[in-house]
Amino acid sequence: MRWGVITFPGSCDDQDVVDSLKLELGQNVQSLWHKDELTGHFDCLVLPGGFSYGDYLRCGAMARFAPIMRGVVKFAESGGLVLGICNGFQILCESGLLPGALVRNSGLQFVCQPVHLRVEETDTPFTGGMKKGQLLQIPVKHGEGCYFADAATLDRLQKNRQILLRYVDAKGKPTAAANPNGSLENVAGICNERRNVFGLMPHPEDACNKLLGSEDGAKIFASIAAAVNEKAKRDG
Protein backbone atom coordinates (compact mmCIF):
# COMPACT_ATOMS: atom_id res chain seq x y z
CA MET A 1 0.00 0.00 0.00
CA ARG A 2 1.04 3.61 -0.50
CA TRP A 3 1.11 6.22 2.25
CA GLY A 4 1.34 9.94 1.58
CA VAL A 5 2.51 12.24 4.39
CA ILE A 6 1.87 15.95 3.86
CA THR A 7 4.26 18.70 4.96
CA PHE A 8 2.75 22.13 5.58
CA PRO A 9 4.88 25.17 6.48
CA GLY A 10 5.43 24.59 10.20
CA SER A 11 4.68 20.86 10.26
CA CYS A 12 7.27 19.25 12.50
CA ASP A 13 6.14 15.67 13.02
CA ASP A 14 5.95 14.79 9.32
CA GLN A 15 9.38 13.18 9.32
CA ASP A 16 8.59 11.16 12.47
CA VAL A 17 5.56 9.71 10.70
CA VAL A 18 7.63 8.92 7.59
CA ASP A 19 10.40 7.32 9.69
CA SER A 20 8.05 5.23 11.83
CA LEU A 21 6.16 3.98 8.80
CA LYS A 22 9.31 3.23 6.79
CA LEU A 23 11.76 2.04 9.43
CA GLU A 24 9.50 0.38 12.00
CA LEU A 25 6.74 -0.89 9.72
CA GLY A 26 8.50 -1.27 6.37
CA GLN A 27 5.86 0.76 4.58
CA ASN A 28 5.95 2.50 1.18
CA VAL A 29 5.77 6.22 2.00
CA GLN A 30 5.88 9.37 -0.08
CA SER A 31 6.35 12.88 1.31
CA LEU A 32 3.92 15.42 -0.14
CA TRP A 33 4.35 19.20 -0.34
CA HIS A 34 1.51 21.53 0.66
CA LYS A 35 1.86 23.69 -2.46
CA ASP A 36 1.51 20.78 -4.88
CA GLU A 37 -1.73 19.44 -6.26
CA LEU A 38 -2.32 15.88 -5.10
CA THR A 39 -1.38 13.49 -7.90
CA GLY A 40 -0.79 9.75 -7.98
CA HIS A 41 -2.42 6.88 -6.19
CA PHE A 42 -2.49 6.63 -2.40
CA ASP A 43 -4.20 4.33 0.05
CA CYS A 44 -3.84 6.54 3.11
CA LEU A 45 -2.94 10.21 3.49
CA VAL A 46 -1.52 11.51 6.75
CA LEU A 47 -1.77 15.09 8.01
CA PRO A 48 0.98 15.21 10.65
CA GLY A 49 1.51 17.15 13.86
CA GLY A 50 3.22 20.50 14.18
CA PHE A 51 2.44 24.17 14.06
CA SER A 52 1.34 24.75 10.47
CA TYR A 53 1.36 28.46 9.61
CA GLY A 54 2.57 29.12 13.14
CA ASP A 55 -0.90 28.26 14.49
CA TYR A 56 -1.70 31.84 13.43
CA LEU A 57 -5.38 32.87 13.50
CA ARG A 58 -6.40 29.37 14.70
CA CYS A 59 -4.58 26.05 14.57
CA GLY A 60 -5.05 24.56 11.10
CA ALA A 61 -7.20 27.47 9.89
CA MET A 62 -4.88 28.36 7.03
CA ALA A 63 -3.49 24.91 6.26
CA ARG A 64 -6.99 23.80 5.27
CA PHE A 65 -6.73 26.10 2.24
CA ALA A 66 -3.35 24.77 1.06
CA PRO A 67 -3.42 23.64 -2.60
CA ILE A 68 -2.89 20.00 -1.64
CA MET A 69 -6.04 20.03 0.52
CA ARG A 70 -8.24 20.23 -2.60
CA GLY A 71 -7.01 16.75 -3.50
CA VAL A 72 -7.21 15.54 0.10
CA VAL A 73 -10.88 16.53 0.38
CA LYS A 74 -11.71 14.84 -2.96
CA PHE A 75 -9.79 11.76 -1.83
CA ALA A 76 -11.73 11.64 1.45
CA GLU A 77 -15.04 12.19 -0.32
CA SER A 78 -14.31 9.26 -2.61
CA GLY A 79 -13.68 7.00 0.38
CA GLY A 80 -9.90 7.25 0.66
CA LEU A 81 -8.38 6.88 4.14
CA VAL A 82 -7.19 10.06 5.83
CA LEU A 83 -5.39 10.15 9.19
CA GLY A 84 -4.97 13.49 11.00
CA ILE A 85 -2.55 13.56 13.94
CA CYS A 86 -2.64 16.51 16.37
CA ASN A 87 -2.31 19.56 14.06
CA GLY A 88 -3.62 17.21 11.37
CA PHE A 89 -6.74 16.60 13.49
CA GLN A 90 -7.11 20.38 13.84
CA ILE A 91 -6.84 20.80 10.05
CA LEU A 92 -9.46 18.09 9.45
CA CYS A 93 -11.90 19.86 11.82
CA GLU A 94 -11.23 23.27 10.26
CA SER A 95 -11.84 21.81 6.80
CA GLY A 96 -15.12 20.24 7.86
CA LEU A 97 -13.97 16.69 7.14
CA LEU A 98 -14.50 16.03 10.85
CA PRO A 99 -17.07 17.71 13.16
CA GLY A 100 -16.25 19.92 16.13
CA ALA A 101 -13.14 21.91 16.91
CA LEU A 102 -9.97 21.77 19.01
CA VAL A 103 -9.48 24.68 21.42
CA ARG A 104 -6.94 25.73 24.05
CA ASN A 105 -6.22 23.13 26.74
CA SER A 106 -8.48 23.84 29.69
CA GLY A 107 -5.46 23.88 32.03
CA LEU A 108 -3.87 26.48 29.74
CA GLN A 109 -0.58 24.58 29.76
CA PHE A 110 1.14 22.80 26.89
CA VAL A 111 0.91 19.13 27.79
CA CYS A 112 3.69 16.74 26.85
CA GLN A 113 3.26 13.30 28.42
CA PRO A 114 2.20 9.72 27.74
CA VAL A 115 -1.53 9.14 28.13
CA HIS A 116 -3.72 6.05 28.39
CA LEU A 117 -6.30 5.65 25.67
CA ARG A 118 -9.22 3.26 25.46
CA VAL A 119 -10.27 1.88 22.08
CA GLU A 120 -14.02 2.49 21.84
CA GLU A 121 -14.89 1.08 18.41
CA THR A 122 -13.08 -1.45 16.24
CA ASP A 123 -15.14 -1.46 13.07
CA THR A 124 -12.93 1.07 11.32
CA PRO A 125 -9.74 0.68 9.23
CA PHE A 126 -7.88 2.61 11.96
CA THR A 127 -8.82 0.40 14.90
CA GLY A 128 -9.73 -2.86 13.18
CA GLY A 129 -6.68 -4.66 14.52
CA MET A 130 -7.59 -3.99 18.14
CA LYS A 131 -10.17 -5.08 20.69
CA LYS A 132 -12.95 -2.93 22.14
CA GLY A 133 -11.84 -1.66 25.53
CA GLN A 134 -8.17 -2.27 24.78
CA LEU A 135 -5.81 0.22 26.42
CA LEU A 136 -3.03 1.99 24.52
CA GLN A 137 -0.26 4.19 25.86
CA ILE A 138 0.67 6.96 23.42
CA PRO A 139 2.18 10.41 24.06
CA VAL A 140 0.40 13.73 23.60
CA LYS A 141 2.16 17.05 23.05
CA HIS A 142 -0.16 19.97 22.46
CA GLY A 143 -1.45 23.30 23.72
CA GLU A 144 -4.77 23.31 21.85
CA GLY A 145 -6.12 19.78 22.13
CA CYS A 146 -9.41 20.30 23.94
CA TYR A 147 -12.12 18.75 21.79
CA PHE A 148 -15.31 20.80 21.62
CA ALA A 149 -18.61 20.21 19.82
CA ASP A 150 -22.13 21.35 20.66
CA ALA A 151 -24.59 19.04 22.41
CA ALA A 152 -26.32 17.95 19.20
CA THR A 153 -23.01 17.04 17.55
CA LEU A 154 -21.75 15.15 20.61
CA ASP A 155 -25.02 13.24 20.69
CA ARG A 156 -24.65 12.33 17.03
CA LEU A 157 -21.04 11.22 17.58
CA GLN A 158 -22.13 8.92 20.38
CA LYS A 159 -25.12 7.51 18.45
CA ASN A 160 -23.02 6.86 15.34
CA ARG A 161 -20.14 5.44 17.40
CA GLN A 162 -17.72 7.95 15.91
CA ILE A 163 -15.67 8.35 19.09
CA LEU A 164 -12.79 5.92 18.52
CA LEU A 165 -10.41 6.79 21.36
CA ARG A 166 -11.00 8.22 24.86
CA TYR A 167 -8.53 9.44 27.48
CA VAL A 168 -8.66 7.01 30.43
CA ASP A 169 -6.67 6.22 33.55
CA ALA A 170 -4.48 3.13 33.92
CA LYS A 171 -7.58 1.14 34.86
CA GLY A 172 -9.45 2.21 31.74
CA LYS A 173 -11.81 4.71 33.39
CA PRO A 174 -12.47 8.02 31.57
CA THR A 175 -11.90 10.24 34.61
CA ALA A 176 -11.30 14.00 34.71
CA ALA A 177 -7.79 13.37 36.06
CA ALA A 178 -7.03 11.18 33.04
CA ASN A 179 -8.07 13.99 30.68
CA PRO A 180 -4.96 16.01 29.74
CA ASN A 181 -6.76 18.91 28.05
CA GLY A 182 -10.44 19.16 29.09
CA SER A 183 -11.83 17.51 25.94
CA LEU A 184 -15.57 16.96 26.21
CA GLU A 185 -16.41 13.32 26.91
CA ASN A 186 -12.65 12.67 27.19
CA VAL A 187 -12.57 12.47 23.40
CA ALA A 188 -9.06 11.77 22.10
CA GLY A 189 -9.94 10.71 18.56
CA ILE A 190 -12.99 10.60 16.30
CA CYS A 191 -13.89 9.45 12.81
CA ASN A 192 -16.40 10.77 10.31
CA GLU A 193 -19.76 9.09 9.65
CA ARG A 194 -18.33 7.17 6.71
CA ARG A 195 -15.47 5.92 8.93
CA ASN A 196 -12.71 6.71 6.44
CA VAL A 197 -11.36 9.87 8.07
CA PHE A 198 -9.80 9.69 11.56
CA GLY A 199 -8.41 12.48 13.70
CA LEU A 200 -6.63 12.05 17.02
CA MET A 201 -4.59 14.33 19.27
CA PRO A 202 -2.06 11.71 20.52
CA HIS A 203 0.98 10.86 18.38
CA PRO A 204 1.07 7.21 17.26
CA GLU A 205 4.31 7.87 15.33
CA ASP A 206 6.03 8.50 18.69
CA ALA A 207 4.97 5.10 20.02
CA CYS A 208 6.38 2.68 17.47
CA ASN A 209 9.53 1.60 19.27
CA LYS A 210 10.17 0.12 22.72
CA LEU A 211 13.09 2.52 23.13
CA LEU A 212 10.60 5.41 23.05
CA GLY A 213 8.44 3.80 25.71
CA SER A 214 5.61 2.21 23.78
CA GLU A 215 4.82 0.34 20.59
CA ASP A 216 1.07 0.94 20.84
CA GLY A 217 1.11 3.59 18.13
CA ALA A 218 2.23 1.01 15.63
CA LYS A 219 -1.06 -0.81 16.23
CA ILE A 220 -2.97 2.03 14.57
CA PHE A 221 -0.71 2.08 11.50
CA ALA A 222 -0.83 -1.73 11.34
CA SER A 223 -4.65 -1.68 11.46
CA ILE A 224 -4.70 0.69 8.50
CA ALA A 225 -2.24 -1.44 6.50
CA ALA A 226 -4.23 -4.60 7.25
CA ALA A 227 -7.50 -2.96 6.21
CA VAL A 228 -6.01 -1.73 2.93
CA ASN A 229 -4.45 -5.09 2.13
CA GLU A 230 -7.69 -6.89 2.92
CA LYS A 231 -9.64 -4.56 0.66
CA ALA A 232 -7.06 -5.09 -2.11
CA LYS A 233 -7.50 -8.87 -1.81
CA ARG A 234 -11.31 -8.52 -1.91
CA ASP A 235 -11.21 -6.19 -4.92
CA GLY A 236 -8.40 -8.33 -6.41
Place this chain on the structure above:
Amino acid sequence: MRVKIFISLKQGVLDPQGKAIENSLHSLGYHEVHNVRVGKYIELEIDRASPAARELRIREFCDKLLTNPVIEDYRFEIEE
Protein backbone atom coordinates in the same frame (compact mmCIF):
# COMPACT_ATOMS: atom_id res chain seq x y z
CA MET B 1 -12.18 51.95 3.97
CA ARG B 2 -11.38 50.28 7.24
CA VAL B 3 -13.21 47.24 8.55
CA LYS B 4 -13.12 46.32 12.25
CA ILE B 5 -14.01 42.74 13.06
CA PHE B 6 -14.82 41.62 16.61
CA ILE B 7 -14.60 37.88 17.14
CA SER B 8 -15.80 36.24 20.32
CA LEU B 9 -16.11 32.73 21.65
CA LYS B 10 -19.61 31.31 21.54
CA GLN B 11 -21.42 31.01 24.85
CA GLY B 12 -20.92 27.48 26.00
CA VAL B 13 -17.31 27.23 24.83
CA LEU B 14 -15.00 27.00 27.81
CA ASP B 15 -12.64 29.98 28.06
CA PRO B 16 -9.87 29.09 30.52
CA GLN B 17 -7.88 32.16 29.46
CA GLY B 18 -10.81 34.37 30.43
CA LYS B 19 -11.10 32.57 33.75
CA ALA B 20 -7.38 33.00 34.48
CA ILE B 21 -7.62 36.71 33.71
CA GLU B 22 -10.70 37.03 35.91
CA ASN B 23 -8.81 35.39 38.77
CA SER B 24 -5.93 37.83 38.29
CA LEU B 25 -8.32 40.79 38.33
CA HIS B 26 -9.88 39.46 41.54
CA SER B 27 -6.51 39.04 43.16
CA LEU B 28 -5.83 42.70 42.31
CA GLY B 29 -9.01 43.63 44.19
CA TYR B 30 -11.44 44.08 41.27
CA HIS B 31 -14.04 41.76 42.72
CA GLU B 32 -16.85 43.46 40.81
CA VAL B 33 -15.66 41.85 37.55
CA HIS B 34 -17.32 38.68 36.25
CA ASN B 35 -17.53 36.49 33.18
CA VAL B 36 -14.32 37.56 31.44
CA ARG B 37 -14.19 36.23 27.87
CA VAL B 38 -11.25 36.73 25.55
CA GLY B 39 -11.86 37.38 21.87
CA LYS B 40 -10.04 38.60 18.81
CA TYR B 41 -9.97 41.90 17.02
CA ILE B 42 -8.96 42.10 13.35
CA GLU B 43 -8.61 45.29 11.36
CA LEU B 44 -8.31 45.46 7.59
CA GLU B 45 -8.72 47.84 4.66
CA ILE B 46 -11.10 47.01 1.87
CA ASP B 47 -11.70 48.48 -1.61
CA ARG B 48 -15.12 47.70 -2.92
CA ALA B 49 -17.55 49.95 -4.73
CA SER B 50 -21.04 49.00 -3.56
CA PRO B 51 -21.77 48.72 0.17
CA ALA B 52 -23.94 45.64 -0.41
CA ALA B 53 -21.22 43.76 -2.29
CA ARG B 54 -18.73 44.79 0.37
CA GLU B 55 -20.84 43.44 3.23
CA LEU B 56 -21.44 40.18 1.41
CA ARG B 57 -17.71 39.68 0.78
CA ILE B 58 -16.83 40.52 4.39
CA ARG B 59 -19.33 37.98 5.72
CA GLU B 60 -18.00 35.43 3.25
CA PHE B 61 -14.38 35.65 4.35
CA CYS B 62 -15.34 35.95 8.00
CA ASP B 63 -17.34 32.71 7.75
CA LYS B 64 -14.70 31.00 5.63
CA LEU B 65 -11.40 31.99 7.19
CA LEU B 66 -11.37 34.66 9.88
CA THR B 67 -13.70 32.79 12.24
CA ASN B 68 -14.59 29.20 13.04
CA PRO B 69 -18.40 29.17 13.23
CA VAL B 70 -18.25 26.04 15.41
CA ILE B 71 -16.76 28.02 18.28
CA GLU B 72 -16.91 31.71 17.37
CA ASP B 73 -19.40 34.52 16.72
CA TYR B 74 -18.49 37.85 15.14
CA ARG B 75 -19.69 41.30 14.25
CA PHE B 76 -18.03 44.02 12.18
CA GLU B 77 -18.03 47.76 11.66
CA ILE B 78 -17.11 49.62 8.48
CA GLU B 79 -15.43 52.98 8.89
CA GLU B 80 -16.17 55.18 5.87
